[in-house]
Amino acid sequence: MSRRTSLSPALTALLLLAATGCSRRSESSPQPLPAAPIATLPAQPAPQPLVPVPGAPGSFVQLVKRARASVVNIHSLALIHQRPMAVFPYGEDSPFYQLVQPPDQKAQSLGSGFIVSADGDIITNNHVVAPEELGGRVADEITIKLDDKREFKARVVARDPATDVALLKIDAKDLQPVPLGDSDALEVGEWVVAIGQPYGLSSTVTAGIVSAKGRRGDELGGGLNRGYWDFIQTDCAINPGNSGGPLLNMRGEVVGINTAINAKAQGLAFAVPVNMAKNVVADLRKFKRVQRGWLGLRPVDPHAVGIELPVGALIGQVVPGSPAMRAGLQRGDIVLKFDGVVIDDAERLRWLSANAGVNKLVTLHVRRGSAEQDVKLTTILQPD
Numbered sequence: 001m002s003r004r005t006s007l008s009p010a011l012t013a014l015l016l017l018a019a020t021g022c023s024r025r026s027e028s029s030p031q032p033l034p035a036a037p038i039a040t041l042p043a044q045p046a047p048q049p050l051v052p053v054p055g056a057p058g059s060f061v062q063l064v065k066r067a068r069a070s071v072v073n074i075h076s077l078a079l080i081h082q083r084p085m086a087v088f089p090y091g092e093d094s095p096f097y098q099l100v101q102p103p104d105q106k107a108q109s110l111g112s113g114f115i116v117s118a119d120g121d122i123i124t125n126n127h128v129v130a131p132e133e134l135g136g137r138v139a140d141e142i143t144i145k146l147d148d149k150r151e152f153k154a155r156v157v158a159r160d161p162a163t164d165v166a167l168l169k170i171d172a173k174d175l176q177p178v179p180l181g182d183s184d185a186l187e188v189g190e191w192v193v194a195i196g197q198p199y200g201l202s203s204t205v206t207a208g209i210v211s212a213k214g215r216r217g218d219e220l221g222g223g224l225n226r227g228y229w230d231f232i233q234t235d236c237a238i239n240p241g242n243s244g245g246p247l248l249n250m251r252g253e254v255v256g257i258n259t260a261i262n263a264k265a266q267g268l269a270f271a272v273p274v275n276m277a278k279n280v281v282a283d284l285r286k287f288k289r290v291q292r293g294w295l296g297l298r299p300v301d302p303h304a305v306g307i308e309l310p311v312g313a314l315i316g317q318v319v320p321g322s323p324a325m326r327a328g329l330q331r332g333d334i335v336l337k338f339d340g341v342v343i344d345d346a347e348r349l350r351w352l353s354a355n356a357g358v359n360k361l362v363t364l365h366v367r368r369g370s371a372e373q374d375v376k377l378t379t380i381l382q383p384d
Contacts (some may be wrong), residue, residue, distance in 0.1 A: 057191055057207075063252045064195065064205050069147045070115045070178035071245060072122060073197040074154070074168075076129050076139035080105040107133050112196035112245030113144070113168065114254060115177050116281070120152075120170040123281060124244030125259055125272075126159045129166050136161060144170050147203060158284035163229065164259055165277050166244075167284045178246060181253025183232065183273035186210050194236040194258050194269075196245030208236035208267070215270060216347055230276060230351060232256045235267035247271040279355065293356040293379030296322020297329060299346035312336045312367070313346040327377035329366065336372070337365035354382065 082102040089098060111128030115121070122144065130138045142154040152170035159166035186192075190210045198204050215231040234247065238261050247256035256271030283290045299313035307314060312334040318324050335343050338352040339362050356362055360379045365372065 057250060060193055060205065060207060063193060063248065063250065066252050067178055067193075067195055067246065067248055068203050069176045071147065071195045071197075071203065072113045072115065073145040073200070073202060074111040074113050074122075074124055074128050074244060075143045075145070076109045076111070076131065077141040077143075078107045078131075078134050078137070078139040080107055080134070107131065107139075109133075109139070110197060110200055110241045111243045112241065112258070114244075114246040115175050116180065117177050118173065118175050120172045120175060121157075121177075121285075122154065122168040122170065123257065123277060124166050124168060125257060126161050126164045126166045128244045129156055129168065130159065130161070142168065144168070145202075146172075146175075158288040160280050160284065160290045162290070163272060163276060163280050165257065165272060165280045165284075167281050178248075179253045180274050180278060181249050181251065181255045183255045183275045186213065186232065186249070186255055188212060191250050192234055192236060192255065193248045193250075194234070194238060194242060194245060195248065196238075196242035196258060198239035198241040200241060204242075206237040208234045208269075211235055211267075213273075230273060231259070231270040232273055234269050234271065236269050237267075238269035247274075276355065279357075291358045292354040292382040293358055293360055294322075294382035295324045295353050295362075295377060295379060297324040299335065299349045301346045302334065309334065311342055311344050313343050313349040323377040323380055327375050329364075329375060329377075330368070332368070334367040335364050336367055337363075339363055353379065 084099040086097045087100045109131045113122045113124035144152045144154045154168045154170045157167040193207045212233040242258045245258045246254040249255045260270045262268035296319040298317040300316040302309045302314045315333045343349050358381045364375045
């Protein structure tokens with residue numbers, strides 16, 4: 001016989017109340033949201049170590065330490081004599097006047113240079129010591145300040161306006177010359193360093209790369225279309241006062257003389273190649289002038305006379321008795337090569353002829369009509 005247990009009415013009521021309350025709490029309690037699936041990212045490669053660009057310098061410190069003592073500041077001072085002035089003390093209508101001599105004016109210029117011999121030879125630009133304001137006249141006083149703050153009076157040994165190169169001399173000993181490099185070996189994109197005295201700020205260093213080679217003066221703008229110029233173009237920061245300072249390769253060798261900028265642009269600086277400067281300075285030391293070669297022909301660009309040719313210089317005139325005439329060259333011949341170098345215009349032929357030297361046997365590759373031939377001739381000293 002089963003035995004049934006009965007609950008008291010009070011207990012039954014408590015159990016019902018507890019069940020009802022639990023049910024309400026569970027309905028009103030916030031329920032957790034289902035977990036979102038975790039996105040799986042693709043595996044990332046491990047970061048690669050930074051590798052410097054091949055040939056990029058880690059630092060210019062040692063190069064500058066070696067070269068700085070060879071770079072000098074050049075201060076040129078000139079007196080500009082004024083013409084006497086007529087002064088009318090009794091009025092302009094008076095027939096009586098007095099001649100009054102105004103005081104001389106002073107013209108000053110700052111530039112840079114570099115030492116090339118232990119006993120005081122210094123190379124700079126011609127326009128540093130003979131500024132255009134003086135009409136090409138050499139300054140009356142030239143002062144050289146060394147990196148160690150010593151000062152010397154300099155004299156001009158000789159200068160060559162056509163290449164804008166000048167050789168100076170100071171009475172000093174045991175100086176530190178800077179080595180001269182090979183500008184022909186320079187390549188576009190190569191690092192270079194310029195040291196100079198822009199605005200009188202001593203030993204200022206800027207760096208850049210070679211942007212181009214073989215720039216002519218007429219490509220620079222500003223009327224620089226005269227002389228025998230074959231510039232190295234760089235993007236080094238160059239300012240007034242840098243003129244005449246060295247352009248150095250990464251071995252600390254001079255490869256150019258900082259000479260000009262395009263004032264309307266940024267990063268357009270130009271330097272005279274040191275290989276040309278070497279030849280010029282050697283002649284300035286020995287002859288006090290540059291010994292330029294001469295062939296005795298007057299070249300013109302073919303397109304200037306209506307002849308369309310991709311390369312070459314047209315001979316417009318052959319000077320009687322000249323090496324060109326003795327070699328049989330004629331007016332109308334077209335010079336295509338000079339000692340194997342392609343002639344792209346008349347200026348290139350003039351440049352190569354002048355810089356070949358004197359008594360140099362050269363070979364011209366010439367077209368006459370439809371035929372081409374090699375012509376050998378010997379340069380002579382260019383007449384004044």
